Amino acid sequence: MVQAEQGEGRESLADRQIAVSAALDSSEEIAEARALARSFLQDVQAVHGLPVSARAMGMVQLVVSELVTNARKYAPGPCLLALEVANGAVEVTVWDSSSDLPLARAADPDRVGQHGLEIVMAVCRSIEVHRDPVGKRVKASVALADDPGDHAAGRQIG
Template structure:
């Protein structure tokens, strides 16, 4: 039987942010983060009725995977992933325990791997990295709708 939410409780949810927070510290955190990101994006459509393009669905999953991979590769300890919908976009925030800020590697056609940060920067509407009192936070934004101009990051060229 489906749960019935009283009208006054439904009204109290209007205007509230749609947020998901994950603490990751396990044997398969990257796969778990990808799965949680896809579930969050699916719920945006199914539960909240917010349109999400196929591109946005894929890009959120990809960027969460890349950022969590970097956190586990370079930072000791757990990481936190926040997903929040605001202004027609999903904001992805990944915190880890390493205070060293990441930097994209110089272009090198022969380099294998180490492209995660470049990928995230290329497909996101915005990209920000900042030190926290402990560790650092990487914050990116991905538009939920496709860009009419076809730009993969959802921003006008």
């Protein structure tokens, strides 16, 4: 896994881009991707002073695991993982070389596996899928802090 951090050397927290990225080229690195997400969020809290709820810590690691697993399983070659803090959330972006867009399948209690995208959609503020000139990007947003109304994904239901 090759990592790169952005945002170093700037003076104002308001202007600072808080981000990290990694290239992953084997299935064994899925655990490393989760560890990178955990370390990144620990730094967001300890170094940058932004609140990160226990729920956010777990959900970001889950989203990273699901998206990277799908990229490694369904696309040839390496995938790229990027984590960035924006608008009170962590944006998890995974690029892979396949142009096939993922689709959430209809709920089926008898189906074993293939629930990853359903899970990601359930725990995230938003999810976007875009084709690139080569491959695609899946971007999911997870709220950093728990919603004051204690709504699971930081959304107001009403």
